[in-house]
Amino acid sequence: MLSTYLSREAARKLRHGAPWLRREDIISMEGEPQPGTPMQLKDEDGHVLGLGDVDLQASYAVRRLGLPDESVEGLIPRHVRHAFERRGRLVDDPRFCRIVNDDGDGLPGLIVDRYDQHFVVQTLTRSMDARQEEITRTLGEVTGAASVLLRNDTLRRKALGLPAQRPHVMYGTPPRWCRLLEMGARFTVDLTYGRGTGYSYDHRELRRFLGRTGNGDRVLDVACNVGGLFVHAGRHGAKHILAFDGNADAADLARENAEANGLLGRVTVEQGEPLAVLRALKDTFDLVLLDTLGVASEEDFIEQVRLALRRTRHGGRLLVVGYHPPLALGSFTECVATACEQEARIAFRLVRMGLPPDHPAPVGSPGAEYLEAVALEVS
Structure with a gap:
């Protein structure tokens, strides 16, 4: 060697x-x-x-x-097996979760999300690109996968200087639309063309928080994707939900997921981009959900938070989700505070949230903690 x-x-x-x-x-x-x-x-x-x-x-x-004393023989199967066993201990329902999370599972550049018997893979280094066949074979041997779909069509690969690839079937016959269960809610997601790998498993702690709120609330969700956040608010008592997404297919799935979870008549889903929606609306809401995945800079992030504060009533709550990049590490809280100051709103942090247990990361690697979220009570 x-x-x-x-x-x-x-x-x-x-x-x-x-x-x-x-x-x-x-x-x-x-x-x-x-x-x-x-x-x-x-x-x-x-x-x-x-x-x-x-x-x-x-x-x-x-x-x-992996670790310093490891041998190269059987390294990929060994780490996939350990990651699989780890989720069995950490996740409420390991049939629907992230099975491999990059450096956090000793396999840098590899992401594997599980949808029961179907697995969606992203490779984010040239080394993992070269191991795609071995990864597919390992998933079949270790997990009994019925299908493996490669999703290397994301903007993240472009940011890393890697060529984008069309969604590609590596094994079996993966469905385009797949159903999943999470904390009592049912969702249909698009594995082939949906955002990321089809569903935001990294939002699970946010959804868990929404399960403790929402009684009688009027809710605004300005970037709902397939409805992962607002569905949980609705299942726990929100009386009226207005949701938007810029992608027409995602908006259609959000409507379908609202109906599947018994929210018919309480949810309206429309197509619209976050900034345009926030600028056009005049009403205020008890709970505003702001996922800023599409922002390009810290300035854009602050602008979205400012506009979301305007849509949050006095005494209402605002849930803000931010990402690194475009936010610099350590700047999330400061940017939120800047938006509150510019809008002359006093906000109290209720809870700070991050990645769930199926997204482990090495200690001392702040770049791996790419998501931050905070729930505010706004006066």
């Missing part, structure tokens, strides 16, 4: 749990790194630090594979 030698400081970081390093941390290499072929990572004195994927074209040129 070829070796990559790292600087003393980089070796120290790796020993202390860093999951990735930059190109300038590399002192020397034996040969050329090949996608999908791990290299042995060593310090300047030749002491072995573990295994890693090395890609000199990537922002993070070195990605740690």
